[in-house]
Amino acid sequence: MDARTLAATVLARVWEDGAYASVALDAELTRHPNLDRRDAALATELMYGVLRTAGHLERSIAKHATGDRYRKKPLVRAHLLMAAYSIQFLERVPPFAAVSEAVSAVKRAAGAQVAGFANAVLRKVAGEAEKRGRGGLEAAIAASPPGWLRAALEEALGSEDEARAFLLAAPFPPANLCVRAGRSRDEVIERLRLALSTRDGEASSRVEIAAGRESPRCIVVRGAGDPEELPGVGLDFHIQEEGAQLLALAVGARPGERILDACAGRGGKTRLLAEEVAPDGAVDAADRHPQKLARIVSPTVRDRFPIDWTVGVGGLERRYERVLVDAPCTGTGTLRRRPEIAERLGAGDPERMAVVQLAIASRAASLLAPGGRLVYAVCSVLRPECEGVVEALAAQGLEPCPFDSEVGARLAERGTSFRLTPQHHGTDGYFVASLRRA
């Protein structure tokens, strides 16, 4: 197995089976433990590079190809795009080598005729790149998502520059840890440094450990390998992306309160909420998928309710001081890590998701005690799923209000909602809003 074959296998799975690129890549790398580190790095670079610049690469191929039949064969598409990417952006790979490797791979995957087509097209792409000079990766990334998505990002983030910075954010964020309630972050950082120096010896001097930028519970770790293997995991801290921590902290849960995590999934945020309400409070977790709820660690929750909020409230009669709706969404806030979603989404998806989000949030909010608070959040930054849903909730009688938490009030600058973006907060993109039931 070489780097290109592995990357092509992963890309084909992403396009054919709708696999998450990061998951499919990890699975392939695990299946091939003998792959040289440099090859693994090249495969990773090729796979993410192709996904982030796919729109641009397809256009550079389309100029020289009649029709797009190659797109129907995922392996052929993968080798063509990887070669176009190498030719245009990878200084260390000579263009002729990229062309000939791709042509051989296409021949193996689809026969001599398609290989002839690949050869003709890629030679023209290489000729053009030679005339123009290599480079322009950032422009290619910024121009790759479909036009509607670029326009929607610009509208949501306020300018072309902001949308560009959002798209250019590094695709490999460092590991984020969430320090457990009651522990001092500084002490956990010290313990982690000490434990790593015992575990890794001299290599630990290359590890970077720092306090997170925005979440008071976050520790950011670079260069220490698999975060699940870090000493202290589960005891001193859990693995949790900093934006997800902020979203849960924005709820402002207090000891003794009753909280509903209405879209709890596997309980990523439920755990943090449960820590906040302990020892006398209680968090209930609901989700449409009981199999997700079953994976929540039991001391974290009082009860689990499989509820599809678009249908009803599942007979639930309890009332809550706070409800968190971490709603399903287009996921555009995670584009830096999941560039493959750009081509899966259609222009109508944000509006379509907004209908679902509104149904979920308004039903879940009906379980608020009088004066109770709703925090509505999505890992999307697009307006229909963000301000659009909040406006519709307000029209139904929920009142947008300042956050009842230090984190929320700070990030919203005393307003009633905030966006997180990789370029400003180092997190995935999120929208979070605070509302109150009269």
Ligand SMILES: C[S@@+](CC[C@H](N)C(=O)[O-])C[C@H]1O[C@@H](n2cnc3c(N)ncnc32)[C@H](O)[C@@H]1O
């Ligand atoms: C963004 S995820 C929540 C992630 C979770 N809060 C966490 O921190 O891990 C959205 C969740 O909403 C659930 N969901 C989607 N549609 C739903 C519906 N109609 N009713 C209830 N839950 C729904 C999905 O199963 C998914 O777990």
